[in-house]
Amino acid sequence: MSKWMISSGRAACAPETKNKGNTMKRLQRVLTGMLCAAQLCGCASAPVQPSGPGQTTQTLRFIVSEDLGADMLAAADAFADRVARVSGGGLTIDVRTGRAEFGALSRGDAELMLLRNTQLARANSMFSMFTLPFLYDDNRHMSLALNAQDVRAQVNEALAGQGVSVLTAIYTGGLFFVSDASELRTPDDFRDLPIAMRTDSSDKLTLLGALGARVVPYSKDAIPAAFDTQAQYLPSDGQTPQTVAIGTAEVDASQLKQIDADPNTLYLIKSYHTCTPVWLAANTAAVESLGSYEQAVLSEACAGLLAELEERFITTEQAAIDASEREGMLLVEPERAQIAAALYDGTAERAVVLPSYFDRRLYDLIESYATLS
Known part of the structure; x- marks a missing residue:
């Protein structure tokens, strides 16, 4: 200074x-x-x-x-x-x-x-x-x-x-998925998949649920330990709770090394699904x-x-992603535009009610810069 x-x-x-x-x-x-x-x-x-x-x-x-x-x-x-x-x-x-x-x-x-x-x-x-x-x-x-x-x-x-x-x-950082169950390339890959996700945004959890995922909320720090464990999934429609196996988790790059599983059995999905x-x-x-x-x-x-x-x-x-790949995780590049279209253009597994703040013009502007990245 x-x-x-x-x-x-x-x-x-x-x-x-x-x-x-x-x-x-x-x-x-x-x-x-x-x-x-x-x-x-x-x-x-x-x-x-x-x-x-x-x-x-x-x-x-x-x-x-x-x-x-x-x-x-x-x-x-x-x-x-x-x-x-x-x-x-x-x-x-x-x-x-x-x-x-x-x-x-x-x-x-x-x-x-x-x-x-x-x-x-x-x-x-x-x-x-x-x-x-x-x-x-x-x-x-x-x-x-x-x-x-x-x-x-x-x-x-x-x-x-x-x-x-x-x-x-x-x-300042993005969120990714680690999974031993799916490559999560397309919207269909989320159907009926239990996912441990952060509780930082209720709208995010709702939208992932609209893809058909069985979202199980956790605090940020609890997610790595939740991997490969049993958890209670509470369906949003009020149906009977179900016991599910957590084989997919939402993590940031610093948490990749905390996943206690054989990296050779894991997909690292570079989803950047939240930035x-x-x-x-x-x-x-x-x-x-x-x-x-x-x-x-x-x-x-x-x-x-x-x-x-x-x-x-x-x-x-x-550096964290590269280290995970060297350890044996298989990197996956999802079809992000397809997943976004399912959520924001109305083709998701379940009907999507977009948040009141969703602005179509702003969304289209942001999408227009995808080809430059």
Whole structure:
């Protein structure tokens, strides 16, 4: 962290696949272009602005919750350093740890915050769209779609009355299936299949049930131990509970090594069926008050923050997947578009009542970026 932040920032607020190189570079170039286009500044990269006598310094307060982890905090520091360097000191970012809350950002208690998708969903239910199951092919699809100008324009239009804008959506990890029973390639493969799933989203559980799966809810940490055990399945139609064998489980990459079964008997389905973004959000009035050059600096720094964080998360995730494959798990690429069509276009095993926040236009926009990922 640069010294100007140590003195005025964090201490004052103390209360509170690695993708292959060419793919990652391509993603960064694409996202840099989209981020620049989305701002008022135009698309040219901001040249380094020399500092000089009488130069006015503008400072934006940037709150990062400690529970987001050290990687997020380190990336925020790098983001601040880049802004200060490129602007020649004309724009600085005061990084602080504390409680990042939507209401505080809306009030102007800070100008920038990293917010979880669940926090934004509480402020506007539209954000619940972004964690619906089988919405993305993979991490690249999520990042390309949610950082696209047309998607972000629709998002910020929905937030306009609350004084908050989103600048960047950051991929922080996905969920996969491990199974000794099925490859889970198509919608039909879910029929009558017992699956241990997290209780993080009732809508997700309902939609998987619509595919015909026998969903058994567990807490996140209990899922690995549930694999290859007996459990009670409670049918949603009120029929008699059934005892089922759990041979399929929903896990994140860090939990793959916790599955106590012979890896040579397991499929690792790279479903990315839930991807969870963290958003860099801003107080709209504060960002709009910046000059065009400062907006260009901020936009360029956003692209750098996005690329750095996503490379960290994707590298860690891919390393876990590669290790599981070396141990003997068979990797499966599901037909994600078929599964999504079953859920969102009405061809699922059971009738699907989509959540009230489901937005067909937004769904179609996100789907349009699948071909680019």
